[in-house]
Amino acid sequence: MTHHQLTDEAKPPHAPTRQLTLRFSGTRRGARLARRLAVQQLTEWTGLSYDSDPARAVALVTAELASNAVRHGSLPGRDFRLTLLLLPHGFRIEVTDTRPERLPPPVPSQPADGTSGRGLLLVQAYADRWGYMVRDTYTKMVWVEVQLRTTAS
Known part of the structure; x- marks a missing residue:
């Protein structure tokens, strides 16, 4: 779990095998729909179940990124963009908003x-x-x- 801010580090390490990009309204409903779509696409593309560890992680991080885009990165009347990428060994979620001057704070x-x-x-x-x-x-x-690894039960 590393945090990178550099342009080269922000690029996926491998070409995606699948990709989907959609725009959502900058509202709580838009954030909720983004979270649901991310989990749906993960399960459809990978065959993992909705209650798998990767699906739970995708739901949680997508909810947080989309919520932050709506709450801190949105201008009135502007949408946010969700891009989902299936990578050879992982799943990438990208959320693009309209407030480049509002960077995530240090964790x-x-x-x-x-x-x-x-x-x-x-x-x-x-x-x-x-x-x-x-x-x-x-x-x-x-x-x-x-990552798309699952823990054995």
Whole structure:
């Protein structure tokens, strides 16, 4: 679970075998639909079950990235983009929003007091790699890679 911010590090290490990109409204409903779609595509592309460890990790990190895009990265009337990539050994989630000046904060070593501020700690715990990059003056993309290994029951 490493965090990378450099452009070269933000690129998937291998070409994706499958890819899907969709836009969602910058609303709570849009974030919820993005999470559901990510898990649906993971299970469809890989044959993993909805209750597998990778599916749970994908649901959690997609929910956090989409929620952050809506809450912190959205301008009125602007959508966010979700890109899903099936890699040879993992699943990559990319969320692009319209606030490149609002970069993810450094991840604290422990959660802050209160009801917020724990999301990136969860992303760091469930992701094998994650980071962000500002592509242009209008957008930033936060990405997460989840390995497709499952733990034996």
